[in-house]
Amino acid sequence: MLHKIINLTVRDVRFPTSLEQHGSDAMHSDPDYSAAYVVLDTDCGLKGFGLTFTLGKGTEIVVCAVKALAGLVVGKSLQEIVSNFRGFYRLLTSDGQMRWLGPEKGVIHLATAAVLNAVWDLWARAEGKPLWKLLVDMDPKRIVSCIDFRYITDVLTEDEALDILVKAQEGRQQREDQMLKEGYPAYTTSCAWLGYPDQQLKQLCTDALKSGWTKFKVKVGADLEDDVRRCRLIRQMIGPNNTLRWDVDEAISWVSKLAEVKPLWIEEPTSPDDILGHATIAKALAPLGIGVATGEQCHNRVMFKQLLQASALQFVQIDSCRLGSVNENLAVLLMAHKFQVPVCPHAGGVGLCELVQHLILFDYICVSANLSNRMCEYVDHLHEHFANPVVIQDAHYMPPKDPGYSCEMLESSVKRHQFPEGDVWKLHQNK
């Protein structure tokens, strides 16, 4: 079967999370977690599902961008695409007219991610495997052939990438078995969004500790005194041996004042574009034992390359929906390995946990072979809308078993939350 792609649909799906202050932080006070949701239809009936994450308003722009890319996908067969996946990646990212809109950044790259995520989902389904297993079983040469090395060869050549993958084959089976048994370690962001009152914060911490969570992220950056108070409160709750992490908007002096509560890292302390700024902050915070983590708004492999070159980060936070899907994330995982910087993925939002778990499982089994200082973000929201939601056991991501990239949303959820015509939004308009 060729799995010829005969149709692409894209929908604007929004969840009214702003009503409950879920997802609130210093830069995003009222997000409605949303997605541009893509479905590929093939001539044999198999479907591919993909998405990119957004925060509500403007999702229609990403939907518009996906439609602009659709003509490059529809009519091609899955085999045609994956037999030259690097070429297909370039086709999407280097169109002579559309690349001006990026290149490889912002709306057009988010749309590229949604489309490519659907292609990877389709590929994994066609092979009858969850995506992480498709990658784990894939020949290293084939993996490397999916990556666009343009603009990163000064740091990682194709041969070096191949070498990393071949070397990491040793012990692969044991690590896969370990993951199937124990899962991949997670940390939680669900307890301490900026908009939550103290009482809710305390209750959520207590509940999380009972469920086995030992690592917590706290949203900060709006008011320093308030931050210190909230962090002390959480540090009291979780005790001295559990790990605390941060999001802040301003940098060195602010974080220095929070050093008493022993955060492991500070997250995206300045403009996500400011590589040299992150490097300065990282250098200043090193003596305090606080690392810099960044990546959820790092828009492509070229930016990650420079963050690594400049020693600007101690934790690489890949995102399954901002980078150009699995293809570009593979490049970042391999570069991070070369620099020996641990990858701790960004997750949460809509579907980010579902998707990124596949990538971090692959990273452990086939690239890093290391769990030290590594964990994957987890947020306990909106999983009920997915056909194959994540499974968390004792604060670990358990490897998905269903074929695909876990991107499929329940059709009933999509219908209810489609913007602006779904029932959920009609209801809000009538209020």
Next chain:
Amino acid sequence: MLHKIINLTVRDVRFPTSLEQHGSDAMHSDPDYSAAYVVLDTDCGLKGFGLTFTLGKGTEIVVCAVKALAGLVVGKSLQEIVSNFRGFYRLLTSDGQMRWLGPEKGVIHLATAAVLNAVWDLWARAEGKPLWKLLVDMDPKRIVSCIDFRYITDVLTEDEALDILVKAQEGRQQREDQMLKEGYPAYTTSCAWLGYPDQQLKQLCTDALKSGWTKFKVKVGADLEDDVRRCRLIRQMIGPNNTLRWDVDEAISWVSKLAEVKPLWIEEPTSPDDILGHATIAKALAPLGIGVATGEQCHNRVMFKQLLQASALQFVQIDSCRLGSVNENLAVLLMAHKFQVPVCPHAGGVGLCELVQHLILFDYICVSANLSNRMCEYVDHLHEHFANPVVIQDAHYMPPKDPGYSCEMLESSVKRHQFPEGDVWKLHQNK
């Protein structure tokens, strides 16, 4: 009069330039020069016109993004906006939901530029001045109040910016008189697009020399042997004392081989996101006397800041439609001055010459006070569609005299070229 903005319209305007290979280079083989074109209506009848430049396909995405921003503009008065222009800039670029789509990059930032260009046009019209003169006459404090200094204070504080502007007041009147008399020096890109055959190239060079042009840009980067041949041909035509400039896609070795034809700079030799890569290339080419120029795809002030910090460029190529309008360009002009790197704007496309001439006039009169190694790109295309087209005399931009930012297009041109319903496009579809 308050000039309350009561309506915003945006249209997708495309010119079928790909049919004649105008604008062709190594990365953009078939551009249709296009624009998302914005008109603001006010309650007093005055209009503001703005645009951002695109390459054809995908312009509808930028149009969609402008519509998403419209709600932040319509209903406000011009006075309300310009009395806190920094705040308004942040409102557009930091919306809690939409900033995820950038922030300050790609489609959403191009749309921001189009909207803000229209606001600046409206402001200049309300004051009855061409935009450059509005800026030249503006109190330095007022100018500084238009700039968002977030993420650049490590290089340029508000006080430093003010200091630069105050210091440059000396000799301002003479420089303004000089500009009115002589105009601002330009160089031409019209002669040597990649897709032009040799005979056309020769004829265009001959004509240009006759009209007083002494500085030429050559598009290269597709085939090295072909490049060397084309460049020798042009160097033969223009003689040893005229300046030659470059666009290339690959870097050091390629350019080293072109050194014989003595280019002044090589333009955007690698990924526009690769600050450290540009720095490496700049260092390698310095002994050959070739500088690095970049900026037309540099997406915001934070990226320019780092290019300057890293000594990654010897010529700053600002763009009137990719950066966040005048506001963000002011920040870049001031940073470039601090680092003493000359600004040589990117122009061409649709309307880029019309707009950017205002910025470079302001730069000379009120910031740099220097013409050494400075010139503004010029391309002789599509000016006939503008209400106040640029005036070139003896290879110099003559300062515009009509009120506004020279963004207004002829309504008849807009109607004919609207995509896909304009006559020009209906015609192509029927062929």
